[in-house]
Amino acid sequence: MDHNNIKILIVDDEETLREGLREYLELDGFIADTADNAENALKKPIDNYDLILLDVMMDGMSGFELATKLKDNPETANIPIIFLTAKDTEEDMVSGLNLGADDYISKPFSIKNVIARIEAVLRRSKKKEKSADVVCDRQTLTCMVDGKNIKLPRKEFEILALLLEHPGKIFSREELLNIIWPENVVVVDRSVDVHITRIRNKIAPYGKKLISRSGYGYGWQD
Amino acid sequence: MDHNNIKILIVDDEETLREGLREYLELDGFIADTADNAENALKKPIDNYDLILLDVMMDGMSGFELATKLKDNPETANIPIIFLTAKDTEEDMVSGLNLGADDYISKPFSIKNVIARIEAVLRRSKKKEKSADVVCDRQTLTCMVDGKNIKLPRKEFEILALLLEHPGKIFSREELLNIIWPENVVVVDRSVDVHITRIRNKIAPYGKKLISRSGYGYGWQD
DNA sequence: CTTTTATATTAAAAGTTTATTACAATACCG
C-alpha cells in the first residue's frame, strides 16, 4: 500500500517498542518520527504530523494530558490520535476516547493490526478534514481560503475582514452600513444581504461559517 | 450498597439476558425497567431514567442509532449510556464511545462487573452535573448551556437574557411584553407562554429553573 | 373534592426575515 508522505509521530518511553514501531512503519512506507516522552513531543512541530501514536502511561506528562493539550489547541485539534495502552488500563480508554482520541491499541499488538488501525483512522479523518480556515490580510487586501489567495472586491473584503476580526460577534446590517459605507451614502440594507451571498460563494466551502441570525444580523462562527 | 431511586432502563432484544439483568439489578436495589427494542424504548419517558444499558445489535433500530437519537436531543443528551456488545463487535465500540456513550460491556458479562460499571459511570456523571450553567451573552447573542452554544431566536433570547440578568425576579407577562416587544405591536399574552415552553426545551436540562408563579409570571431561579 | 382559573403543550397559520437571482447603475482602468 502506498503511504506516501504520511507522517506519523510515535510517542512512547519504551525504547524497544518505539523504535520497533518506527522501523516497521517506515518499512511500510510511512514517514515516522519519535519522541520519548510527552514533553519532548511538544517540542516537535506537531501540526506537521498526520497522526500520532501515543502511549498512555509515561513518566511526567501522561498521554492523556498531552492529548488534552493537543485537542485544546485549534492548530493541532484535528490531528488523529491513537492511544497505545497496556492491557490492564484498557478500562480507562473510555475517558481517553471521550476526550477526542480516534482509536486505541492494547499492548502487546501486532504490527499488522497497528497499520490497519492507522489506515482506518486516516480514512475517517480525511472526511472530517474539511474544517480548515479563512483569513483576511488588510495589508495585501487579500483573503486566504485553505491557503489559496482569492481576490474580493472592496465591500466584500471589508465586510469579511470585519467579521473575521470579531469572531462570534453579530453585526446588524445597520452597524455594517455605518462602519463600512461612507457617511453620506444611503443604501438599502438589503444590499448587505447580497454582499453576504457573494462572499459566501467565494469562500466556499466555508460559507456556512458566515452565519446569519434572523432579526439580528451577521457574524463569523468558527 | 444503596441504589435508592436510581432508575435504569435496559434495552435488549434477548429476553433471557434482559430479564436476568433486570432481576439482578432490582435485587441490588436499582429500579429497573426494560424495552425489547429501540423503538419501544423511545416510547418510554426516557428522561426519567438515570442510566441506560443498551444492546448494540438489535433488529430494527440499532443501539447506535438509538444512542445517536438520544444524544441529539438535549432532553436526553446527558443520560449516561452503557453499551452491551458481543465480543466480536468490540472494535466498533470506538465509534460508539465517540458518539457519546460512557462505557461498554462485552457479553458475556458478570453481574458484578455490570454493577461496578454502572456505579463508576454514575459517579462520573454526577461530577459533571455540578458544573452546570446557563449563560446568555449579548455580544454573540448566544446562550451557553453546559458549555454548549445554542442559538435562540430573537424573542426567546431576549426573554431568557432578561430573566437571567434578574435572577429571582418574577416578570409578569405584561412586563415582558412591554420590555421586549416594540411599542406598537399588540400580542395576546399567551404568546409569552409559548416562548417560555420553547426556551425550556432548548435549555434542557435546566428548563425547570425557568419557573412560573401562577398568577404572577415567570422568573429564573438558580 | 370540585370548580374555577392559570399554565403547558402542540400544531397550524400568519408574519418576518433572509437568500438568491437578474438586471441596472456606477465606478474603474487601460
Added chain:
DNA sequence: CGGTATTGTAATAAACTTTTAATATAAAAG
C-alpha cells in the same frame, strides 16, 4: 471612450420566527 468589474436595487423564493387557537394539564380557590 469603451469595456470590465463592482455595487446597488428589486422581485421572488425559501427559510425561519412569531402568533394564535385549541386542548391538556396543573394550580388555586371555594
